[in-house]
Amino acid sequence: MTDSWATFGADLHVELRGSGLRSGLMDALREAARTGRLAPGTRLPSSRSLAVDLGIARNTVADAYAELVAEGWLTAQQGSGTRVAGRAVPRKPPAGVLPAGVVRARPARRRPTYSLHAGTPDLASFPRAEWLKAARRALTSAPHEAFGYGDSLGRIELRSVLADYLARARGVYADPGRIVICSGFVHGLMLMGKVLRRRRVREVAVESYGLDVHWNLLTEAGLRTPALPVDELGSQTGELDALRGVGAVLMTPAHQFPTGVPLHPDRRAAAVDWARGSGGLILEDDYDGEFRYDRQPVGALQGLDPERVVYMGTASKSLAPGLRLAWMVLPEELVGEVAEAKGSVDRASSALDQLTLAEFIASGAYDRHVRGMRLRYRRRRDQLVRALAERAPDIRVSGIAAGLHAVLELPPGTEGSVIQAAAWQGLAVEGVSRFRHKDAPPGKDALVVGYATPADSGWAGALDALCRALP
Incomplete structure (x- = not known):
């Protein structure tokens, strides 16, 4: 039996x-x-x-x-x-009548109708059909060992495909043996923070405008984060020599976030010269390097010196943050240290997602998707610029040659009031001061407007609400 x-x-x-x-x-x-x-x-x-x-x-x-x-x-x-069985729902007291002992809570804050927050791509345009095809092909051809614990560096299929793609599209010197797959940029930065601390690095310079979540991760790793000034030419990398205790610097050279400017060639060279002379490392965040519109592609800084630059890329902007897929191209001497740090925290990212992305890139679907989204985002950007020219002609717009957001310069002292006026219009938007490092001096008042996020059905309404809020 x-x-x-x-x-x-x-x-x-x-x-x-x-x-x-x-x-x-x-x-x-x-x-x-x-x-x-x-x-x-x-x-x-x-x-x-x-x-x-x-x-x-x-x-x-x-x-x-x-x-x-x-x-x-x-x-x-x-x-x-x-x-x-379904249970009976307790009857609600009549409006305005509260049970004894219950204190009336403050009304919940109304959720915005529209959001122009920067940093999120158009999630509705995720290529579901093509991704599903790639997943089926990847699953069909996956070797049995792919379902095991795997290599802490990541699947060799994805690392090999990425090496070719990054060399072709971003000018990165990439060998599969020097690539580590991680679960998003934040995960990669956590690993680098751990490695730097083990190397007795005490300070990592960060750009004076950026994301506090990144600075906080480095702080939690036991690292201080002095601010490197940013102006219309990008980070002032010539100031690195004056920061005596700094052993590394975190930068967004292709498209500085949030100001939107590329790092000037002279300053790119200065950053590499500093790293060579001091033995320091450059952590290059290439968060949206694929999206450029009115300029020639700006190659990755890593190509200038692969042994002094840690290149960090992600699928979060080009595809979707929910995939939790990112990659680091490391100097040869760091590969073992990062693999050890990753192995003690998170042995490997999802093998099936890695195999799917490898197939998605190898089939050409990734290039087609990026090109399609580049056109889509450019149309959004052009519509934003036209609307501002017609309805708020005194507002200067910058940082629009690439990326997924624009910077709208405001009259001095008006940033807070414009954000509040936008909230009254049902629009969530952020000011540039939200991204300023605590040690950086106050700068110009401005809005950081992400034009990728709204769905097509809400884009016109978001634009109208933004223009009504502007002075």
């Missing part, structure tokens, strides 16, 4: 209480339904299956089910099985 009992229906965790089996089972099921552990509509195992699991007679379970149906705790219908 085979162990066919092992395939009976669904599992149900029940702790029998009391001395009687039937009453103990009924009490346990009542309690599970009363507390919500078993939600209304949950289908219970058949009486035969549950009896086998609990090691009791089938009639005992059937009798318990029948009595709980009679009490209203369960329902039983032909062909639908036995399910947890």
